[in-house]
Amino acid sequence: xxxxxxxxxxxxxxxxxxxxxxxxxxxxxxxxxxxxxxxxxxxxxxxxxxxxxxxxxxxxxxxxxxxxxxxxxxxxxxxxxxxxxxxxxxxxxxxxxxxxxxxxxxxxxxxxxxxxxxxxxxxxxxxxxxxxxxxxxxxxxxxxxxxxxxxxxxxxxxxxxxxxxxxxxxxxxxxxxxxxxxxxxxxxxxxxxxxxxxxxxxxxxxxxxxxxxxxxxxxxxxxxxxxxxxxxxxxxxxxxxxxxxxxxxxxxxxxxxxxxxxxxxxxxxxxxxxxxxxxxxxxxxxxxxxxxxxxxxxxxxxxxxxxxxxxxxxxxxxxxxxxxxxxxxxxxxxxxxxxxxxxxxx
Amino acid sequence: xxxxxxxxxxxxxxxxxxxxxxxxxxxxxxxxxxxxxxxxxxxxxxxxxxxxxxxxxxxxxxxxxxxxxxxxxxxxxxxxxxxxxxxxxxxxxxxxxxxxxxxxxxxxxxxxxxxxxxxxxxxxxxxxxxxxxxxxxxxxxxxxxxxxxxxxxxxxxxxxxxxxxxxxxxxxxxxxxxxxxxxxxxxxxxxxxxxxxxxxxxxxxxxxxxxxxxxxxxxxxxxxxxxxxxxxxxxxxxxxxxxxxxxxxxxxxxxxxxxxxxxxxxxxxxxxxxxxxxxxxxxxxxxxxxxxxxxxxxxxxxxxxxxxxxxxxxxxxxxxxxxxxxxxxxxxxxxxxxxxxxxxxxxxxxxxxxxxxxxxxxxxxxxxxxxxxxxxxxxxxxxxxxxxxxxxxxxxxx
Numbered sequence: 001x002x003x004x005x006x007x008x009x010x011x012x013x014x015x016x017x018x019x020x021x022x023x024x025x026x027x028x029x030x031x032x033x034x035x036x037x038x039x040x041x042x043x044x045x046x047x048x049x050x051x052x053x054x055x056x057x058x059x060x061x062x063x064x065x066x067x068x069x070x071x072x073x074x075x076x077x078x079x080x081x082x083x084x085x086x087x088x089x090x091x092x093x094x095x096x097x098x099x100x101x102x103x104x105x106x107x108x109x110x111x112x113x114x115x116x117x118x119x120x121x122x123x124x125x126x127x128x129x130x131x132x133x134x135x136x137x138x139x140x141x142x143x144x145x146x147x148x149x150x151x152x153x154x155x156x157x158x159x160x161x162x163x164x165x166x167x168x169x170x171x172x173x174x175x176x177x178x179x180x181x182x183x184x185x186x187x188x189x190x191x192x193x194x195x196x197x198x199x200x201x202x203x204x205x206x207x208x209x210x211x212x213x214x215x216x217x218x219x220x221x222x223x224x225x226x227x228x229x230x231x232x233x234x235x236x237x238x239x240x241x242x243x244x245x246x247x248x249x250x251x252x253x254x255x256x257x258x259x260x261x262x263x264x265x266x267x268x269x270x271x272x273x274x275x276x277x278x279x280x281x282x283x284x285x286x287x288x289x290x291x292x293x294x295x296x297x298x299x300x301x302x303x304x305x306x307x308x309x310x311x312x313x314x315x316x317x318x319x320x321x322x323x324x325x326x327x328x329x330x331x332x333x334x335x336x337x338x339x340x341x342x343x344x345x346x
Numbered sequence: 347x348x349x350x351x352x353x354x355x356x357x358x359x360x361x362x363x364x365x366x367x368x369x370x371x372x373x374x375x376x377x378x379x380x381x382x383x384x385x386x387x388x389x390x391x392x393x394x395x396x397x398x399x400x401x402x403x404x405x406x407x408x409x410x411x412x413x414x415x416x417x418x419x420x421x422x423x424x425x426x427x428x429x430x431x432x433x434x435x436x437x438x439x440x441x442x443x444x445x446x447x448x449x450x451x452x453x454x455x456x457x458x459x460x461x462x463x464x465x466x467x468x469x470x471x472x473x474x475x476x477x478x479x480x481x482x483x484x485x486x487x488x489x490x491x492x493x494x495x496x497x498x499x500x501x502x503x504x505x506x507x508x509x510x511x512x513x514x515x516x517x518x519x520x521x522x523x524x525x526x527x528x529x530x531x532x533x534x535x536x537x538x539x540x541x542x543x544x545x546x547x548x549x550x551x552x553x554x555x556x557x558x559x560x561x562x563x564x565x566x567x568x569x570x571x572x573x574x575x576x577x578x579x580x581x582x583x584x585x586x587x588x589x590x591x592x593x594x595x596x597x598x599x600x601x602x603x604x605x606x607x608x609x610x611x612x613x614x615x616x617x618x619x620x621x622x623x624x625x626x627x628x629x630x631x632x633x634x635x636x637x638x639x640x641x642x643x644x645x646x647x648x649x650x651x652x653x654x655x656x657x658x659x660x661x662x663x664x665x666x667x668x669x670x671x672x673x674x675x676x677x678x679x680x681x682x683x684x685x686x687x688x689x690x691x692x693x694x695x696x697x698x699x700x701x702x703x704x705x706x707x708x709x710x711x712x713x714x715x716x717x718x719x720x721x722x723x724x725x726x727x728x729x730x731x732x733x734x735x736x737x738x739x740x741x742x743x744x
Contacts, residue, residue: 092705093701093704093705096705096708096710097710100399101393116706116707116708117708122394122399123708139598141597141598142596142597142598142599143596143597143598144596144597144599149596150595151593151595151596152603153593153595153601153603154595154599154601155516155601160688160697160701160702160705165412165413165702165706166411166412166706168413169411169412169413169423170411172413173423179413180415180516181412181413181414181415182415182611182691183415183691183693183697183701183702184689184690184691185688185689185697185701186689189689189690189691192492193495193691196492196495196496196515197495197500197515198495198515198516198610200595200596200599200601241396
C-alpha cells in the first residue's frame with residue numbers, strides 16, 4: 001500500500017512540474033522583450049557607426065539605410081510608429097556584447113550570418129536583408145583587373161572583427177599567395193592607409209567597398225575587382241531565447257519583401273485594402289489575423305508598408321539613389337532573377 | 347556615560363588593542379571583497395546561462411584561422427588562438443621594450459639639457475616637454491603614423507641605404523642575418539660578459555686596496571670585441587645576409603621581398619610612445635638632479651673630482667633615488683599606453699586577441715579577463731624589477 005502511495009505521489013509531482021512548465025511556456029508567449037518595448041515606447045536598435053546605404057546618420061542625427069529600415073519596420077509593427085526607434089551606433093567589436101547584455105533588442109548592423117555566430121554566442125539570426133559578398137578594391141593604375149593577377153607580397157588593408165579577415169586568409173591561402181594583412185579598428189583609418197599607399201588592396205564586403213569608394217578623394221582612380229570571394233548574407237540579429245520577439249523581427253522584414261512581390265508600396269497600400277487577391281488583403285491587414293498570431297495589432301503589416309515602404313522602396317531610397325550600388329544584383333526578387341525569396345506571410 | 351570613554355573604547359576597538367579588534371575589521375573587509383566579487387561572478391554566470399552562453403577556455407585550443415601582419419614567433423592562420431595570444435603578448439612586450447629604451451635615453455638627455463646653463467639648449471628642451479606632454483597620445487600616434495605614410499615614398503622610389511636597407515611606405519626593409527653555428531657565438535658572448543664581471547670586481551678590489559685605477563672600460567670593450575671575433579676565425583661561425591629584393595607585383599605595385607621588414611606601424615607606435623613618455627621622464631630626471639643639494643657638488647669639487655666624476659659618483663647616485671620611483675610609473679604608463687596600437691594597425695595584444703580573436707569567438711568575458719590579467723602581470727613584473735633596482739640604489743645605512 002505504502003509503495004503505491006509513494007508511486008502516486010511521484011506521479012503527481014511529475015504532473016505538477018510539467019504543468020508548471022506548460023504555464024511558464026504560455027507566459028513566455030508574451031515575450032519579455034516585446035513587453036519591455038511596449039512599456040518603454042521605443043525599439044532599441046544597434047546600428048553601425050556610419051556606413052552609407054546601410055545605417056548612416058545625417059548632420060541632424062537622422063538615421064537612414066536598409067538596416068535602419070528593419071528597425072523602423074519593427075517599431076511600426078509593434079508600436080504603430082516607425083519613428084519610435086532609439087539607435088545605438090556600435091563598433092564591430094561591441095555589437096554582439098551590446099545585444100547579449102540587453103543594451104539593445106535588435107542588432108541590424110550589416111552583420112554576416114554564420115554558423116558559429118548563430119550557434120555559439122547567444123544570438124539568433126532572423127533573416128537576410130542584403131546578400132553581399134567580399135571583394136577587393138585596387139588602384140586603377142595598378143593594371144590589376146582580376147584577383148588572378150594577385151602575387152605574393154601584396155599588402156591588404158582590412159577592418160578588424162569581421163568575417164573579412166577569415167575570408168581573406170582562406171582566399172589567399174587557397175591560392176598559395178603570401179600577403180601582409182594590415183588590420184585597423186575603424187573604417188576611416190583603413191581608407192586613409194589604403195589611400196596613402198600603405199596597402200595595395202582594400203578588402204571588405206562589396207557593398208562596403210562601393211560605399212567607401214564614394215567617400216574617396218578621387219573615386220574614379222579605384223576599381224572594385226569583379227570576383228566575389230565569399231558569401232555574406234547580412235541580416236538582423238536578436239538575442240537567443242525569445243522566440244516571439246524573433247518572429248516579430250523576422251516577419252517585419254519578410255513583410256517588406258513580400259509587399260514588393262505583390263506590388264504593394266507605401267502610396268498604394270490603403271487602396272490595396274479593397275484588392276481581390278486574398279494574400280494582398282492579408283498583407284495590408286484587411287483579412288486574417290496575422291498580427292494576433294505574433295501577439296501584436298493586426299494593422300502591423302499595414303503600418304510597416306505605409307510608414308517604411310516595401311523592400312524595393314527601401315533599397316532604392318538608400319542604396320540605388322545614393323549611387324552606391326544602382327544594380328540590385330542578387331538582392332532582386334526571385335521573380336525577377338534575384339535570390340530574394342521569403343516564406344509567405346499567411 | 348562619559349563621551350570621552352566611549353570614543354576611547356571605540357578607538358581601542360579598531361586600533362588593535364585587543365586581538366579581536368585587530369583582526370575583526372580586516373576579516374570583515376576580506377569577506378566584503380569576496381562577497382562583491384562573488385556577486386559579480388554569480389551575476390555574470392546567471393546572465394550567461396539565461397542567454398545560453400557557456401564559459402570556458404577551450405576555444406584557446408581551436409584554430410585561429412586569421413593571419414597576423416607581424417610576429418616574432420612562427421605563426422600562421424592554422425595556429426591556435428593560444429598561439430595568436432602569444433604573438434600579441436610578444437608584440438606588446440616588444441614595442442614596450444623599444445619604447446622604454448628610447449624614452450629613457452631621450453628623457454635623461456632632455457632632463458639634463460633642461461638644466462643646462464646654455465640658454466638655447468634649455469629652452470629647446472623646455473619647449474619640447476611642454477608641447478609633447480600636452481597633446482593627447484592618440485593624436486600624436488595618428489600624426490606620426492599618417493605623417494610617416496604621407497612622407498615616405500612608394501617601394502619603387504624607396505630611400506636606399508647603401509643597397510642594404512630600404513625605407514618606404516611599407517616599412518624599413520633590412521637584410522636578414524643568417525648565422526651558421528650561432529650557438530658558439532652565443533656562448534662566447536656569455537663567456538665574455540662573465541669575464542667582464544670578473545674584471546670589474548678585480549678592478550674594484552684593486553682600487554680599494556691600493557687606490558690604483560684600472561682602465562676597466564677599455565679592457566671590457568676589448569674582451570667583448572675580441573672573444574666573439576675569435577669565434578669567426580676559429581669557431582666556425584659565419585654570417586651571411588639575405589637582402590630584400592624589389593619585386594614587381596603588377597604594373598605599378600612593387601614590394602620588397604626577403605630580408606626583415608620593420609613595419610611602419612611599429613615605428614610610428616614606438617616613436618609616439620617614446621617621444622611622449624620621454625617628456626615625463628625628463629621632468630623626473632630634472633627633479634632628481636635638482637633634489638641633490640648644491641653643497642654635495644661643492645664638496646665633491648673641493649676634494650678634486652672632475653665634473654664628469656661629480657655627476658657620475660656624487661650627483662647621479664643620489665638623484666637616482668628620487669628619479670626611480672616616478673620613472674617606474676612612466677614605464678608602466680608606457681606599457682599600458684601601447685594598447686592604443688589597435689588604432690594604427692600594430693598587431694599588439696589588444697588588436698590581435700581582444701580584437702580579432704574576441705570577435706571571431708564571441709567570448710568577451712574570457713578574453714577581456716585574460717587581457718587584463720596579462721597587462722597586470724607585465725606591469726607587476728616591471729614594478730618588481732624597478733622596486734628591486736630602487737632598493738639596490740637606496741641609501742644603505744651602515
